[in-house]
Amino acid sequence: xxxxLTVVSVNEATAVIRSLAVKGGEEFVPLNExxxxxxxxxxxxDVDIPGFTRSVVDGYAVRAxxxxxxxxxIPAILTFRGRIxxxxxxxxxxVSGDCIYIPTGxxxxxxxxxxxxxxxxxxxxxxxxxxxxxxxxxxxxxxNEDFSRGEVVLTAGRKISAQDTGxxxxxxxxxxPVVMRPKVGIISTGNELVPVTATxxxxxxxxVNSYVVGAFVQEQGGxxxxxxxxxxxxxxxxxxxxxATSECNAVLVSGGSSKDDRDIVAAVISETGDxxxxxxxxxxxxxxxxxxxxxxxxxxxxGHPASAFIILVAIVRHLFTGMTGNTAxxxxxxxxxxxxxxxxxxxxxxxxxxxxxxxxxxxLFGKSGLLNTLVKSSGFVRVPAGSEGLETxxxxxxxxx
Amino acid sequence: xxxxLTVVSVNEATAVIRSLAVKGGEEFVPLNExxxxxxxxxxxxDVDIPGFTRSVVDGYAVRAxxxxxxxxxIPAILTFRGRIxxxxxxxxxxVSGDCIYIPTGxxxxxxxxxxxxxxxxxxxxxxxxxxxxxxxxxxxxxxNEDFSRGEVVLTAGRKISAQDTGxxxxxxxxxxPVVMRPKVGIISTGNELVPVTATxxxxxxxxVNSYVVGAFVQEQGGxxxxxxxxxxxxxxxxxxxxxATSECNAVLVSGGSSKDDRDIVAAVISETGDxxxxxxxxxxxxxxxxxxxxxxxxxxxxGHPASAFIILVAIVRHLFTGMTGNTAxxxxxxxxxxxxxxxxxxxxxxxxxxxxxxxxxxxLFGKSGLLNTLVKSSGFVRVPAGSEGLETxxxxxxxxx
Numbered sequence: 001x002x003x004x005l006t007v008v009s010v011n012e013a014t015a016v017i018r019s020l021a022v023k024g025g026e027e028f029v030p031l032n033e034x035x036x037x038x039x040x041x042x043x044x045x046d047v048d049i050p051g052f053t054r055s056v057v058d059g060y061a062v063r064a065x066x067x068x069x070x071x072x073x074i075p076a077i078l079t080f081r082g083r084i085x086x087x088x089x090x091x092x093x094x095v096s097g098d099c100i101y102i103p104t105g106x107x108x109x110x111x112x113x114x115x116x117x118x119x120x121x122x123x124x125x126x127x128x129x130x131x132x133x134x135x136x137x138x139x140x141x142x143x144n145e146d147f148s149r150g151e152v153v154l155t156a157g158r159k160i161s162a163q164d165t166g167x168x169x170x171x172x173x174x175x176x177p178v179v180m181r182p183k184v185g186i187i188s189t190g191n192e193l194v195p196v197t198a199t200x201x202x203x204x205x206x207x208v209n210s211y212v213v214g215a216f217v218q219e220q221g222g223x224x225x226x227x228x229x230x231x232x233x234x235x236x237x238x239x240x241x242x243x244a245t246s247e248c249n250a251v252l253v254s255g256g257s258s259k260d261d262r263d264i265v266a267a268v269i270s271e272t273g274d275x276x277x278x279x280x281x282x283x284x285x286x287x288x289x290x291x292x293x294x295x296x297x298x299x300x301x302x303g304h305p306a307s308a309f310i311i312l313v314a315i316v317r318h319l320f321t322g323m324t325g326n327t328a329x330x331x332x333x334x335x336x337x338x339x340x341x342x343x344x345x346x347x348x349x350x351x352x353x354x355x356x357x358x359x360x361x362x363x364l365f366g367k368s369g370l371l372n373t374l375v376k377s378s379g380f381v382r383v384p385a386g387s388e389g390l391e392t393x394x395x396x397x398x399x400x401x
Numbered sequence: 402x403x404x405x406l407t408v409v410s411v412n413e414a415t416a417v418i419r420s421l422a423v424k425g426g427e428e429f430v431p432l433n434e435x436x437x438x439x440x441x442x443x444x445x446x447d448v449d450i451p452g453f454t455r456s457v458v459d460g461y462a463v464r465a466x467x468x469x470x471x472x473x474x475i476p477a478i479l480t481f482r483g484r485i486x487x488x489x490x491x492x493x494x495x496v497s498g499d500c501i502y503i504p505t506g507x508x509x510x511x512x513x514x515x516x517x518x519x520x521x522x523x524x525x526x527x528x529x530x531x532x533x534x535x536x537x538x539x540x541x542x543x544x545n546e547d548f549s550r551g552e553v554v555l556t557a558g559r560k561i562s563a564q565d566t567g568x569x570x571x572x573x574x575x576x577x578p579v580v581m582r583p584k585v586g587i588i589s590t591g592n593e594l595v596p597v598t599a600t601x602x603x604x605x606x607x608x609v610n611s612y613v614v615g616a617f618v619q620e621q622g623g624x625x626x627x628x629x630x631x632x633x634x635x636x637x638x639x640x641x642x643x644x645a646t647s648e649c650n651a652v653l654v655s656g657g658s659s660k661d662d663r664d665i666v667a668a669v670i671s672e673t674g675d676x677x678x679x680x681x682x683x684x685x686x687x688x689x690x691x692x693x694x695x696x697x698x699x700x701x702x703x704g705h706p707a708s709a710f711i712i713l714v715a716i717v718r719h720l721f722t723g724m725t726g727n728t729a730x731x732x733x734x735x736x737x738x739x740x741x742x743x744x745x746x747x748x749x750x751x752x753x754x755x756x757x758x759x760x761x762x763x764x765l766f767g768k769s770g771l772l773n774t775l776v777k778s779s780g781f782v783r784v785p786a787g788s789e790g791l792e793t794x795x796x797x798x799x800x801x802x
Contacts, residue, residue, distance in 0.1 A: 031597060032627070035616040049772065051601050056705070056770045058660045086633070086659065087593040087604035103659030104704065105593050107604045118660070141770045154776070161802060162616035163775045166609040166706045170772055174597040192488040192506050196432060196575040200452050203488035203508045208567040215436040215563035226433070232487070258487060258504030259459040259519070303505065304457070305567045335736065369457045369542045371450070371571055374564045375555070401562060 007279035020297035021322020024180035037178035045171035048144035060099040061112035067133040075129035115139040157327030182323040185244030185251040209254035220320035255303030281348040285311040336361035344383040353377035408680035421698035422723020425581035438579035446572035449545035461500040462513035476530035516540040558728030583724040586645030586652040610655035621721035656704030682749040686712040737762035745784040754778035
């Protein structure tokens, strides 16, 4: 392995990782468990929604024309023809001059074409005074006004929101076709690593990346499979990667932090597969590896947790977009004004952690090994490869974590 | 029950619902399962992070003063004293004129105070040419520079992010003290409701709210407990509410959609407890009920799914903030420019669903019974109670779903 990496641009790296993503198969989950899953196919309604013309208010079903010109001073006077019970259709149609009490959700009777809200009426014996005119279709929801039978209510690739579960319910989708969650193997390498439950001795650090990577995988809709801490020797790592690629859809190896360790990761991937990218023109996170073993993507993340996290958000995210088929996979951004100059190097994309408050983005220039800048920051600002920096006052888009 | 509700302001309703929230107790979960849970107490590190002064690059450990003035043309020449293995401390201290190879993460030897990146060096036999000066502490992370032993790394009330799991790992927090998830009973009332698996007959609609409410509860960190569809009669509803309040921390009753149904919900709450709010100056969602039975909050949501969802996001959210103790419980907002006039009524807060694209918020003036405007919209714009509307071009904060 040579001392200097042959770096590719962020765009090239993204294209490579995207090309490795295999979209998961389809499975069906109960609607109650579908939140945040990604739809595997378009879902169509099996009925008209609603299935009948219904009132959206409590009031009187009328012929709209009978209410024209009515007001507080000169109300229209209609004949009270009784009350509609919820869920019941009325036999006799409403004719001109008639009205009938209808609850919210009630079936609009034949002959009626609108509903006057009860607040705008007054019933006096067998007569109802209408004090406000209504237009045809006012205060009613027409049959299939929301969705028609057979119409697509939500499209493939949509990440199901809370509201979406309501549309799926209305459409009769009690078992939801979703993309299977990718199983993602997580390996931490490094002779200096000890488990969280251990007290680190001199020169040792706790395994931070397994947790950060695992939580990121969960957030991206994947199932983390932990393979623990693997020592920095070829045999152990090779065994772990082979097992993980056979059991998972993708593998994320983090660390080691030193060049020697990284070289071992790259060497092991080369032995069992191909190293496609070794080095990305990005800071932090340059020594990232993108490889492929047994047809599965194997990503070598930087050892520094903060660098690893940037690479997850900036690059590895696209792997999940591909594996889950989530078409709207969103980075969330927030516009802000930069509070101070951010120097950068031409030729690489710099990802600067920032705190955003009241529309102002303040850079956190911590060393990339620090965890505290990672948890204090709101997200990052990208300085493009062609730029030598961003000046104070620049309008930036902050990518939120 | 009177025809007209005695409405309270959104702020009053929020204060009432907030006063009903009882923060959950503490439980411990494994760090791998702590993502998005809320910390029940401050977490302190049991060690210095890092526990030793370490290199953050691959290179040579030096005395910074020895590199002063060095450059490509006139490098400083230091004596090579071997290599530091990962996790190993060096016995003999570095003295002036010496250097030692150190990997990223290696323990900085005594006597050294900085590391020169390997890219800025050249080893020739027993000598190393240093081609770029370093300042003291450059490329090293000092012992406890990140966090000190005993220091609070994350505070109570924080919703744990992916990055946070890394800090917890470093701090030795393998079992995380989190606030117990509130169990939230969900009841749908309405004689017109049928389950999702049924095909609605004339006048019937599928139970949409159970799913929307359940998914919302999940997103807010609660555990939904479904009590199904309950008919609109006092006995059935009373039995269901009593059971739900005895088994859960809060109960959300949705519908009925008509005034008669709402009156039943309010009457049943009155019988077994207190109705504290019946009617909020908000549109949609006016006929919301906030009550208390057996010391537990019982909320009556509007029957229209779209109205119910607005009430969940605008009002009920605060109940979860209180129950989970999530101090940063965030609504996400996005600044945008309004694309057209939004008329409103003075005296109530209007929540207008909008689509946001490229910084422009376009109102969706659908009927509140429509599901499709709910799933098409990005969120809502609030028109304050004191305003008669918002004009085209107004800068608004869109509350994202």
